Structure formats: C-alpha cells, structure tokens
Amino acid sequence: MFSGSIVAIVTPMKANGECDFEVLRQLVDWHVEQGTHGIVVMGTTGESATVDESEYYQAIEVVVEQAAKRVKVIAGTGAIGTHKAIKLTQQAEKLGVDGALVVTPYYCKPTQKGLYEHFKAVAESTELPIILYNVPSRTACDLLPETVAELSLIENIVAIKEATGDVSRVEELNRLCDAPIALLSGDDATALEFMRLGGHGVISVTANVAPALMSKMCEAAQEQNWQQAQLIDAKLAALHQDLFLQANPIPVKWALAAMGMMEQGIRLPLTVLSEQHHPKVLQALEQANVKTQ
Secondary structure, eight states: OOOEEEEEOOOOBOTTSOBOHHHHHHHHHHHHHHTOOEEEESSTTTTTTTSOHHHHHHHHHHHHHHHTTSSEEEEEOOOSSHHHHHHHHHHHHHTTOSEEEEEOOOSSOOOHHHHHHHHHHHHHTOSSOEEEEEOHHHHSOOOOHHHHHHHTTSTTEEEEEEOSSOTHHHHHHHHHOSSOOEEEESOGGGHHHHHHTTOOEEEESGGGTOHHHHHHHHHHHHTTOHHHHHHHHHHHHHHHHHTTSSSTTHHHHHHHHHTTSSOOOOOTTSOOOOGGGHHHHHHHHHHTTOOOO
8 A cells, every 4th residue: 555655745844934835735746746656744854743733734634635645645643642643643534644654652662562552552543554663763662573563463554664774674574474564664775675675665755855766766676677776776875865964854954945945944953954064965966966056
C-alpha cells in the first residue's frame, strides 16, 4: 500500500513564523506533478512539535484536500502518551488521510512491552493503516525487530519507517515478520541500499527539494535497475548528507527558500540555517541540478 518516494513534507511558514497554507497547497501540486508517490504531513520534518493543535489539523486538512486522492496522504500522529496518539490518529482518520505514521513515544524510554502495548492500543482505536516509526536518534528508544514482528500480526499495522540507518534491519525484519509488512527507509543516505536488500521505499527529506529524482530513483530500484538507481542516487548523495548539517528541517526549509518555493519561515526553538552552511547546501542543490534564485 505504501511504497516508493514518500515525501516528509515541510510546513511552509512566513518570515514571521505564521503557517502559509496557500504555499502548502502549491507544494502538494508540485509533488504530484514531479511524481512523488505519497506525502507525509505533520511529521518531524513538518514541525509537528512546534505548531498548535488547530494548525496541526488544518495542515492535514489542506494536504488531503489538495492531494484529492492523486497520491496517498499519511499523517504523523505520534505522541509521547498513548492517549494523545489515539486522539490524533482518530482525528486524522476523520480528516480523510490514507494512513497514520506513529513514532515511538519519545523521552520517556518505554520498554519493548510498553511499545507493543502502545502501538496495539493506537491500532485498535482506528481503521487506518498504521506505519510504525522507529528513529532512536530522536526518541531515545529503539523498536526492536522482534517487537515489530509481533506488531505486524495486528491487521492494520502495515508498514514501518525504519530510521536507524542500519540496513541490516531489512533482512532481520523480513526474516522475523510472518505477516507482510512494508519496509520504508527513514534515512535518505542509505535508502537505496535499504531497497536493494528488500525494502519498499523511503519517507524522504531529500524529496522536498528533488522530488522527481527521488521518485525516479525509487522506481528504478523497484524495477531492480540498480545501475540506473545508483546513477540517480549519486546526484542526490550530497543532499542526503548536507540537508542534515543542522537539525532537520532547518537545512531543507532554507533550501526551499533558496529555490524560491517559500519564505524563510521556521519556528523556535528551530532557527534559520547558519550562514556558514549556505555554500554546502547550495552546492548540493547544484549537484542535483536543482535551480536556486
């Protein structure tokens, strides 16, 4: 159900920090035109942690409406507490999304049993397909493959975004999971290798600025045309690295502003990309043939 290049879309903001939903609509249309296979709204890259509740729901509503079933829309509905994650997921379902991306509860460091019960409770509260999201570098907890295998037996848990950067997880997950589960990379730099080992796609930051190349790379990988996929990925390699020179989404939002796609708006505690990093990001965009102003 979920595969290929799925963009973790930014939330455009004006220079004063106000959400720019009109530009968000324009970005959705651009992604559809460029061949992006799906859109995650209100994920980490979308600054879900810095928007208020009304903005969170409005962003989801805008993306669902603008996508108009042309691509799958997935809402980030994870939270530190199970009760809140359930509430967000149920509301996203009412707004018409095609799936929910649920990150492991951050900061509180639950046990594997706690993680299992958390995701089970969220899944049982909705009819939406659930994508598990494992990103230990941000959450301080690791959803282990054995726990994923147990969770995959729950009917509407259909995928995992695995953002450890450890591609050996692909083989381990495929070996342990008796029920079919889509494996999505959450790390652009290793996404091609992830797919070569049996993954199904990537939830991508790079796709925000180079959507056509990312979708073509994923399509080549799906066709097992590894030579073509590698040639495309080589053009994107600098972006995969340099869009993380500072915490995501700082560099990617600056890059989109440099492309003339949006204003340089970002919310505290995040700040605009430090000036010393501008040349590297511009060079990475140039390597991918992305035009800037």
